[in-house]
Amino acid sequence: MEAAAGVVIGLSAVVVAIRDGDAVVLTVRPRGQLAGLPFGPFDPGGHRTFELALRAFVTAQTRFDLGYVEQLYTFGDKGRDAPLADLGDGDGGAKRVISVGYLALTPQAVDTDAPDTAWAAWSRFFPYEDWREGRPAALAAIEPALRDWAGSSPEHLARARLLFALDGSPWNEERVLERYELLYEAGLAPEASRDRGEAAEHEALAAALGEPMISDHRRILATALSRLRGKLKYRPVVFELMPEAFTLSALQRAVEAIAGVPLHKQNFRRALERAELVEGLGRLDADTGGRPAELHRFRRELLSARPVSGLSLPLLRD
């Protein structure tokens, strides 16, 4: 018997913006269903590159033009793509879906009037990732379940400790994907039981574990957050999320929103200054609630003048 299996390539976009000091993501949520990422099939006949295809269908689906775009990862595991709508090309064969995830950054969370499309705060899907107000309550809620999973396996326990900052381990904000994968492996993420065709467990922890998404979209979202948090430090990507003119506090809040940790104000500014990444505009923003703040701009011209790294993250210990 001939193997009838074929492949369909799906493209998903994690579109990120900053809104009211929070990191938000563009989601598509049909009435009463789980949220998903903007998603579309890649047409091997028509599209010249993945990126062009991605830009085209995100615009079509959300009426939204993408700016900065980068590829994240290609996911091909069998069994983690179950509930995807059939992307059918009409031949009725069993198709294996491969999904290529992309990260896109935009300076404004423009509200689109596209149906079912909405910006959602990142923390909704990963409540335990937000340490801006100190150790999140969600983590305390998950901790017993993690220890339960680790049981008497020293390897499991070590991994849980390291990733979730248990027993005094330091928090490493970059390891979003590894944390999500552990939760999936431990059967704590609702997606895990769903992919196995079982009923959901751990209902009580639902709020602490974060909202699930269709297909493997939450995994792609975790990949995006990991990548972005890492990249902050070695490339000036935050500025892709800022308007032309911004205050230093707004910049700091944006970095904090992405990294999910509180930063030390003066050390953050000193690092900025030393790197000569921004430049004061002389104009003031009076809507700050206190003393008006000077507006700054990113010296984009640096990018073609010299190698330019990202920002250091001087932590504020609470």
Place this chain on the structure above:
Amino acid sequence: MEAAAGVVIGLSAVVVAIRDGDAVVLTVRPRGQLAGLPFGPFDPGGHRTFELALRAFVTAQTRFDLGYVEQLYTFGDKGRDAPLADLGDGDGGAKRVISVGYLALTPQAVDTDAPDTAWAAWSRFFPYEDWREGRPAALAAIEPALRDWAGSSPEHLARARLLFALDGSPWNEERVLERYELLYEAGLAPEASRDRGEAAEHEALAAALGEPMISDHRRILATALSRLRGKLKYRPVVFELMPEAFTLSALQRAVEAIAGVPLHKQNFRRALERAELVEGLGRLDADTGGRPAELHRFRRELLSARPVSGLSLPLLRD
């Protein structure tokens, strides 16, 4: 008319090892043809994950077992996959080939007896990337061609300067892929004219530009080198390339081979010491040519005990 186009997914592996102080890559080179990477089709019906598929066919093709493996990037541009052998699944339709590149690291460049398979020094494909002996002669050879390409475009000139360390710009060893892409865009890489169906230009520069590979394999190789050079600094990946016991000089030579820059001996050692990444074994290696060196081992157990970063690269200015 119905679009008959389908997709085939190809997996390629960049398998890296250290041999005689040089970084080498596993290549497949049928008699009289260009070199390529170990490569195979992904079977959507049979393979559960990409990684399993990759391990299986690399072993089949080169009789070689992979250790550390990570995904690099998925390439899907039309027109850069021209000379790939037909991966035919027998339906005769025009298939679009998508290639997923992987990076694999191994501690020993085991010679396999598989036909057409050989280890090749990395510098053979990228002669201008090796700065261990100072600014490489290959760069001086390419420089006029780069300036020629830049012409009177300030953007092109700025990019060339930044990437190829012209006019006093510092060398950034990580940007291997960007450099290769510029050479491709400039029509200097032989692959560029080939993909356009034209005759090769720049024969005179051939040695300085490096040996071309089939399909987009040199692009995948450049991606691998970029990733590996970057990763050196924030993950202890070098140790995946070392045997159980090694001397500190051998470790330094391995790092230098990958990064392509000379390092400052004592500062390199001090950084190692501070990080407590390695541990002396008390045993000596007498085959060093001079005073015997103490053997060390990587404290692998650290990986599950605390977050562990890579090595700093204290440059030795010549």
Place this chain on the structure above:
DNA sequence: TCAAAAGTGTTATCCTTACACCCATGT
């Protein structure tokens, strides 16, 4: 005894961290 490579000491400088305090505006 000399070449070759291993291994160590020390200083100046810069960056990071961690303090605490003053400034300009709206209410």
Place this chain on the structure above:
DNA sequence: ACATGGGTGTAAGGATAACACTTTTGA
């Protein structure tokens, strides 16, 4: 006047870069 956020000075400690020198082997 006081609350609110904007913006600054400075000193201690640690990391890095740069210098040159001693040690142990084989030929």
